Amino acid sequence: NAGVTQTPKFRVLKTGQSMTLLCAQDMNHEYMYWYRQDPGMGLRLIHYSVGEGTTAKGEVPDGYNVSRLKKQNFLLGLESAAPSQTSVYFCASKTWSSGNTIYFGEGSWLTVV
């Protein structure tokens, strides 16, 4: 049981490049989330999904897109990366039966130069 897996773990991008972060969970969870974590700012919700085929905006959605084509996967896309998107990105998931406990992945470190 791997839980929540994020790929890649580290990536360096040039300004203007695009990339996709992949999150996969093997717990059959309905809900999935993408957060970014910056020093002094804490975890901020980018986008979330309450089920396969659905997505919604969180606190800081600008510059990001997401897709949830399969229940177990939640993709975060950066169409044109900017230095302000340098951050640590965390994917998370939960299910109703977990009592709102959120399970996090190990993080993806992204640097935009």
Next chain:
Amino acid sequence: SQKIEQNSEALNIQEGKTATLTCNYTNYSPAYLQWYRQDPGRGPVFLLLIRENEKEKRKERLKVTFDTTLKQSLFHITASQPADSATYLCALDPTNTGNQFYFGTGTSLTVIP
């Protein structure tokens, strides 16, 4: 603006003492509040959930209180140990729908042997 604030300074305490961390929020009326632990380079891990009708919740050496009038939750670690050194995050569901979760900025705790 809507905010979740935690102790702004890092907290250093002597081993064996009780650590008390604060989570204050404005403009929310959460039905419950959660606490997570995050170690360097890792994703947050769930610790405790307290509901609005619960004054206090305990788990081993951990104790959480929730005062909806003060809009504040306190997180206590009794008989602290160096292994308790980590960043602690509080989180709430701004819409009480179970769909999304906002996190505080976190408090870095160091327990000195």
